[in-house]
Amino acid sequence: EAARLTEAVEQCATHMISLGADDANATGSIEDIGYALWRSARSPLLVGRLRREIAVLTDRLARRQDGQGFWMERRKEDTVPGVRATALATVALQRLGDDRYHEAIKKAVDWLIDQILHDIGALPHDAGGADPDIIANTVTMEAIRRSDLADNVPHVLATGDAWLVAGQTVLGGWQAESWSEDFVAGLVLEYLARRNEMLPQVDYLTVHTPLTDE
Numbered sequence: 001e002a003a004r005l006t007e008a009v010e011q012c013a014t015h016m017i018s019l020g021a022d023d024a025n026a027t028g029s030i031e032d033i034g035y036a037l038w039r040s041a042r043s044p045l046l047v048g049r050l051r052r053e054i055a056v057l058t059d060r061l062a063r064r065q066d067g068q069g070f071w072m073e074r075r076k077e078d079t080v081p082g083v084r085a086t087a088l089a090t091v092a093l094q095r096l097g098d099d100r101y102h103e104a105i106k107k108a109v110d111w112l113i114d115q116i117l118h119d120i121g122a123l124p125h126d127a128g129g130a131d132p133d134i135i136a137n138t139v140t141m142e143a144i145r146r147s148d149l150a151d152n153v154p155h156v157l158a159t160g161d162a163w164l165v166a167g168q169t170v171l172g173g174w175q176a177e178s179w180s181e182d183f184v185a186g187l188v189l190e191y192l193a194r195r196n197e198m199l200p201q202v203d204y205l206t207v208h209t210p211l212t213d214e
Contacts (some may be wrong), residue, residue: 086112087112
């Protein structure tokens, strides 16, 4: 078991290093980077063992943010402000970053709130889209709850949460492009179960503690 765990951690490290290599030339997908960091943040063990890789990616992620608060994502031959990408990047910085990213997080949350489809109460995959996206909405609701703005927009949270609940399929799951239904269901259910525990704070400060040999 220990050997398998070590191998899995090494695979995660290799993947994050490859994402960092792409991002050094500003070619890495923000959605991929944000997703990798977001997944890592769910495991204290990974956060502890991949401190260096996480620190590199969070720093590069912050440097690629647009001044208006969003992150661009490539779609075919063009780039667009990505709502899902921005939500994943924001929560990654909230969970894994420190006070250096406070202003970046605030700008991102402000921008995400502006992307809400007001006739629906949810958010699209990318800015300007007309169809709501389960992932963008779930992760944005988390980003808002982890921000200093949560108390100012209770109606946004209530409407977004209600849309999530209403989006459950007759089989009990949720569907989102490029994500498996069971994983999406786990994401939504975890958010709904933990939403009242989400506070404007950093989850894991160990990423930015001095790196020492163990």
